[in-house]
């Protein structure tokens with residue numbers, strides 16, 4: 771009897787502790803979530819989109835906070851990729867999620883790309899910084915990527931298809947380049963005029 775009573779008490783203590791930990795954990799999650807901010811996305815032809823981003827010297831708390839903001843901003847805008855340049859942060863950071871389910875976040879810090887083979891692939895590209903416009907761009911099909919993740923660890927990928935396109939598109943942003951730069955001057959000018967008009971109307 772005594773033994774059973776002790777077990778019973780032990781159970782109560784365990785359940786109470788587990789409940790308390792759950793409450794604390796939920797609270798911390800809420801604080802973390804509230805700390806994330808949806809940032810303003812710069813739009814073409816904003817000259818800040820032409821700035822070349824600097825390498826990240828150290829993946830610390832400040833960088834991880836920026837990565838959180840970038841994911842929050844990208845998911846909110848229903849994009850599949852976002853470069854730090856697009857939110858006026860000129861550091862070499864990209865966030866992506868090309869999955870249908872929106873549950874496969876990928877962080878690239880100081881990404882470097884090498885092209886494998888000569889095959890090119892055409893793909894219709896859009897951009898959160900060029901809203902409403904989709905144009906066909908031809909890019910190398912197979913690439914090798916080397917980057918740091920949000921923990922600062924090096925990783926490598928050899929993607930093809932949509933992921934390879936998206937990585938190249940986002941890396942261009944870090945170098946101040948936009949997908950409209952691959953189009954004819956006439957087409958680019960037309961997009962620029964339409965967006966400038968829209969920005970004037972919204973101002």
Ligand SMILES: [Zn+2]
Nearest residue numbers: 896897898899
């Ligand atoms: Zn883009």
